[in-house]
Amino acid sequence: MIGKIRTVLAFGCVVAATVVLVPLQLISMKTRLWPETFILKIWHRAVTRALGIRVHTHGTLSNQRPLLVASNHISWTDILVLGSLVDVKFIARADMENWPAIGKLSKLQRTVFIERERKRSSGDQANEIASRLAKGDAMVLFAEGTTGDGNMVLPFKTTLFGAASMAIAEGAAEEVFIQPVAIAYTRLHGVPLGRRWRPVASWIGDQDLGPHLKQLLAEGGLDVEVHFGEPIAFSKRSNRKETARVVEARVREMMQAALGEPVK
Structure with a gap:
């Protein structure tokens, strides 16, 4: 009964926030009345609170530009969490563009959709990301190329760092x-999530979104930590594969530290 009541209330808050803020975002995009991510950040915060997600941060987003944020990826809620904290734009898989509601909301925050399996289109996609980096957008790259179970960081896809090389090669x-950046889901209702139960927070592969959303709406009380590491300067002399390995190692180190000693 409590779960059903919570689901109704939380869903109502999400709908109300969306109905009020989406028109304001459309106005913002056309008139530049507010900074582009101002309304988006409010929406992300409203939804994370409705879902009962408590966000804890360590460090800050770098003010250096061009900036590519390389993060591990556990769930669709990662976007809400990061979007509630910092002014960033996202790089997402192409099929999300056609998802009901989610696709349209993603377009409102100028998400770049990429087809990771089609090499023919990779050049154009990297070029768009490079262009956005050059314009000053901080772009979030979920460098594993998929979602994990929240217990470990998967190997980073080095090809996804191609936009950084292209931005430099084109003289931008x-x-x-x-x-x-490391994301770690650490507690549920104040109790540490062990290895066995941590996948409750994760959304893996082709898992249906509906059941996972319903579970989060009913459950609530989820703690997540976001750790911002020191940025690494990538130049034309840098090796893409080596840089990816270094970034991956730092994300893994921060994530394991968060899981080992979660914030209370």
Whole structure:
């Protein structure tokens, strides 16, 4: 009964926030009346609170530009969490563009959709990301290329760092800063999530979104930590594969530290 009541109330809050803020975001995009991410940040915060997600931060987003944020990926809620904290734009898989509601909301925050399996289109996609970096957008790259179970960081896809190389090659910047960021879901109703139960927070692969959303609406009380590491300068002399390995290692280190000693 409590779960059903909570689901109704939380869903109502999400709908209310969306109905009020989406028109304001459309106005903002057309008139530049507010900074582009101002309304988005309010929406992300409203939804995370409705879902009962408590966000704890360590460190801050770098103010250096161009900036590529390289993060691990556990759930669709990662976007809400990061979007509630910092002014960033996202890089997402192409099929999300056609998802009901989610696709349209993603377009409102100028998400770049990429087809990771189609090499023919990878050049154009990297070029768009490079262009956005050059314009000063901080772009979030979920560098594993998929979602994990929340217990470990999967290997980073080095090809996804191609936009940084392209931005430099085209003369848009002499170097791109890559900031490692770790996301860790650590507690449920104040109780530490062990290895067995941590996947409750995760949304893996082709899992249906509806059941996972329903579970979060009913459950609530989820704690997540976001750790911002020191940015790494990537230049034309840098090795893409080596840089990816270094960033991956730093994300893994921060994530394991968060899981080992979660914030109370």
